Amino acid sequence: MKTSILAWAALCAAPMPSLAAPADPNPRISAIVSEISPARIESTIRTLAAFGTRNSLSDTVSETRGIGAARRWIKSRLDECARASGGRLEVSFDPHHVESGSRVPRPTDFVNVVATLPGEQPESRSRVYVVSGHYDSMPTSPTDGESDAPGANDDASGTAVSMELACVMSRHHFDATLVFMTVAGEEQGLYGSTGFAKDARAKGLDVQGMLDNDIVGNTRSAEGAIDQGRVRLFAQGVPPMKELPDDVLAALRTGGENDLPPRQLARAVAAAARTYVPGLRVQTVWRRDRFLRGGDHFPFLAEGYPAVRFTEPVENWNHQHQNVRVENGIQYGDLPEFVDFGYVAQVARVNAAALASLALAPAAPKEARIEALRLESDTTLSWAPNAEPDLAGYRIVWRATTAPDWEHAKDVGNVTRATLHVSKDDYAFGIEAYDREGNVSPAAYPLPLLPRRPPVVK
Numbered sequence: 001m002k003t004s005i006l007a008w009a010a011l012c013a014a015p016m017p018s019l020a021a022p023a024d025p026n027p028r029i030s031a032i033v034s035e036i037s038p039a040r041i042e043s044t045i046r047t048l049a050a051f052g053t054r055n056s057l058s059d060t061v062s063e064t065r066g067i068g069a070a071r072r073w074i075k076s077r078l079d080e081c082a083r084a085s086g087g088r089l090e091v092s093f094d095p096h097h098v099e100s101g102s103r104v105p106r107p108t109d110f111v112n113v114v115a116t117l118p119g120e121q122p123e124s125r126s127r128v129y130v131v132s133g134h135y136d137s138m139p140t141s142p143t144d145g146e147s148d149a150p151g152a153n154d155d156a157s158g159t160a161v162s163m164e165l166a167c168v169m170s171r172h173h174f175d176a177t178l179v180f181m182t183v184a185g186e187e188q189g190l191y192g193s194t195g196f197a198k199d200a201r202a203k204g205l206d207v208q209g210m211l212d213n214d215i216v217g218n219t220r221s222a223e224g225a226i227d228q229g230r231v232r233l234f235a236q237g238v239p240p241m242k243e244l245p246d247d248v249l250a251a252l253r254t255g256g257e258n259d260l261p262p263r264q265l266a267r268a269v270a271a272a273a274r275t276y277v278p279g280l281r282v283q284t285v286w287r288r289d290r291f292l293r294g295g296d297h298f299p300f301l302a303e304g305y306p307a308v309r310f311t312e313p314v315e316n317w318n319h320q321h322q323n324v325r326v327e328n329g330i331q332y333g334d335l336p337e338f339v340d341f342g343y344v345a346q347v348a349r350v351n352a353a354a355l356a357s358l359a360l361a362p363a364a365p366k367e368a369r370i371e372a373l374r375l376e377s378d379t380t381l382s383w384a385p386n387a388e389p390d391l392a393g394y395r396i397v398w399r400a401t402t403a404p405d406w407e408h409a410k411d412v413g414n415v416t417r418a419t420l421h422v423s424k425d426d427y428a429f430g431i432e433a434y435d436r437e438g439n440v441s442p443a444a445y446p447l448p449l450l451p452r453r454p455p456v457v458k
């Protein structure tokens with residue numbers, strides 16, 4: 001008895017592989033990341049800023065100024081990339097009409113430009129990942145459609161990320177479907193993204209991840225300090241709702257508040273960044289967004305889709321939502337001269353690595369369960385088999401309940417049930433699926449499989 005306890009203790013104390021180290025890179029994903037072009041991103045941002053204003057209430061008829069000219073240019077660029085992809089990238093306008101609102105003084109069409117790259121594996125095609133930036137801009141007043149609002153950082157930077165990814169990634173092939181979106185009406189109240197997210201839910205679209213890029217181009221604080229080494233990734237935990245959905249409640253009953261889909265998505269994004277973009281650290285922030293701010297990931301979260309937001313490390317509010325002017329020797333306005341184009345390219349590389357990893361990998365395992373049928377010190381997990389033909393196996397990951405990221409992993413092969421000599425009471429678990437190429441899914445949080453009649457516990 002004593003021997004077996006000691007042996008068991010030794011097993012538990014044995015060093016387990018740490019997951020903080022980057023995984024082996026997939027050469028296909030490395031190639032995609034290497035094709036991101038800082039020069040093309042700079043050119044996109046300068047062109048967008050040169051439309052004068054892209055306010056959603058600005059001119060829609062002019063060919064040189066206003067939001068109409070801007071969106072026609074975005075579509076024409078994406079159409080070129082669609083031709084280069086052999087017609088696989090599908091580009092369209094996605095209009096949403098709004099009659100009135102607090103920042104919508106007259107009936108307005110908010111028109112997204114959406115580029116879709118359909119997945120090529122039948123079992124994965126219905127699984128969708130969205131990357132988005134908003135191409136509308138605002139000067140000091142959100143309803144001022146006349147004044148200059150170059151919006152170079154907010155959010156030509158995120159728009160350029162989405163467009164660059166559309167053009168680079170449409171030259172490659174993925175299992176799941178990718179949607180590269182640039183949306184309007186963000187500054188008016190998230191109208192473009194809300195329209196898309198509501199339609200997606202109504203159509204039953206299986207959006208398994210949405211990456212919002214908004215204000216991803218400034219690396220210099222108002223005091224002059226420079227930080228180019230990190231990007232913030234905002235990831236919501238428990239949704240702030242009066243009545244929670246059943247699946248959220250079920251996860252909360254076993255301490256799963258940090259394992260809901262947006263945080264699993266954020267872990268997968270940060271892991272891809274560690275492997276493919278070691279020069280840029282993803283600093284995950286466990287909240288929905290910064291104080292007093294919001295973004296196009298909100299409507300996706302509201303529809304129950306996992307969505308996260310990228311934003312630069314330090315912000316300079318003299319260059320956001322400001323009329324272009326000089327006051328007391330200070331230049332105000334969101335001008336291209338304040339954008340760090342090389343940094344935007346780094347953020348684009350992180351997005352590309354994350355999206356490619358997600359769209360090449362199998363889906364996260366479904367019906368993940370942690371058996372709680374009796375009191376025991378082992379942990380038994382089970383899940384439904386994945387449908388992808390290139391699926392190779394499953395990996396169990398776990399961490400202390402107070403740790404932010406996975407600490408341990410065990411490859412259990414191509415099975416649908418596995419037992420670990422680790423106490424489920426002390427750790428948070430996840431189940432990942434991987435394919436023959438080594439692409440790994442985000443982790444699925446196992447909900448408890450309970451006995452029909454719970455035992456009496458004292």
Ligand SMILES: [Zn+2]
Pocket residue numbers: 134154155186214215
């Ligand atoms: Zn913005």
